[in-house]
Amino acid sequence: MGLLTIAASVTLTACGDAGGKSGDYPSKAIVVVAPSGAGGGWDKTARSLTKVLSEAKLVDQTMTVENKPGGGGAVFLAEYVAQDKKNPYKLFVSSPPILINNLKKEGNSPYGYKDTTPLAQLTKDYGAIVVKADSKYADINAVMNDLKADPTKVTVAGGSSPGSMDHLISVLPAYKFGVDPKSVKYVSYDGGGEAIAALLGNNADVIGTDISSAAEYLKAGKVRVLAVTSAERLSGDFKDVPTLKESGIDAEFTIWRGVFGPKEISDDEKAYWEKTLKSLNDSEEWKKELQANAWEPEFRASADFTKFLEDQEVLIKDMLTALGMAK
Template structure:
């Protein structure tokens, strides 16, 4: 099942040539846009609808940093964290209060679809209440335990859960029925365990879930690969399995996929950027040009590598089509888990 700040925050300074090249490649587009519209005329806010440290937060900060470094956006871009309900709280605010504000964008991923389809704690708002601007990356889920855990493979963990579903506390950075929960319960469901019997504790964002694991308040967490890679490098956690179709590279090259572990399940986490529902054609065209140019810069490619993300750019039109397909797939999964509204 494939479900796919003001600029700062470390990283190497880009070369002057690279920055000028990126700016030059966007210059004709800027000139054309300027003749039709004065947008943008003031600073932008990019919202990560979660706490600091998770995938949304990292994506928003990487995006704004590279857009500033490459001069693709001349206006200041600030990241704001708006946690709550696995993204549902901010989605409600955005869909009702920011429908005509093209200077406030936000980052999201499958929860924007999941929250709108699940039975409990669902959101009346979803991607159709926004203007999807572009998909930027894809990531995968990971089943993670502390470095000193007695579990060294996901099969042993699932066998214990099958014998006693309440034996372990499973944590995730999203509400029940949302993305981290689905990453946690999908392998259990495919292993013949009743997902409703599992002891799942939700946190606002992957960073809080990892803190719960390291603090001894959870035995295992389900999260995204990019959120856990730095803790793996530091020797603080073990990754038992990933939800990709094939083994990943780099620090995760020795981690088996769920399918390798005998569990017929996979889960792709896409990430994209969204604007308000009532964007003008000029405003949408500006972001289509800018985000396409971003995806082709060396600075962005380095940022992807640093965060263990894979590039997967989709234009606004292709992104909307993809989201419609995802809606059907996620609804099928939630229905199978008796979590669909």
């Protein structure tokens, strides 16, 4: 299976109704909503985005972050499409779940990226298979061998619903190892932070998550990262972590993250965010955030991002079909 690129969800919400002439935009406070609990990739992206936009004075209005968990982003997206399709003060940052939730069989969302306006892709991240620092599992193959012997004996967890991003990260290696992905015992939590808490609390043996969510716990010596889903080894704190391919498992998984706006945003408002997000991408402050969070930059403006999402939709549908999870 080829490179799959997956991402996180954040939303910018106005305090009050959308309003004001587009020439005055933005003229009121903006809230960035992460449609998950605290501590995961979406939450970190929302907080980094608002922090840099404010500190670099790229947006003059007040910006705050709000968490709206539920259904791996599906609950928020349904509310957003119904209530905010004309509200340019509410944006969100999303990742592959916006595609996955719309394409999967179980817990399917009727809404996807076509119900929004993709504004820009900002980053890419990678999946990671993570265990506690004192786990009996020293490498990914030990986990795979136990899953193959008896999948009911290994509890795998992630910060998203079955069929969503963390689930795919968790079961993709097993699928490539010859384990029926439907046999893997997967427990879902609402956000990467909650999944790591479950791991540290001995409520899970292994978790699939994004590498940036595991970074601080790895530095603190609380977890061991058995493998990453990148094509090549990462640098810095992850330089000693093998890729799945190095471990003999032919799988890759890239997590993109980007910013989306309402379906009926005006051309002027869209142009404002394209220009502002390009300035964010080019700023030194953002480069420092990328390094601090173990993210890699990958900027695509609106048209390129939309085309990229069309291509990703095909890849994810193929993957879900292979896993028996497509609608």
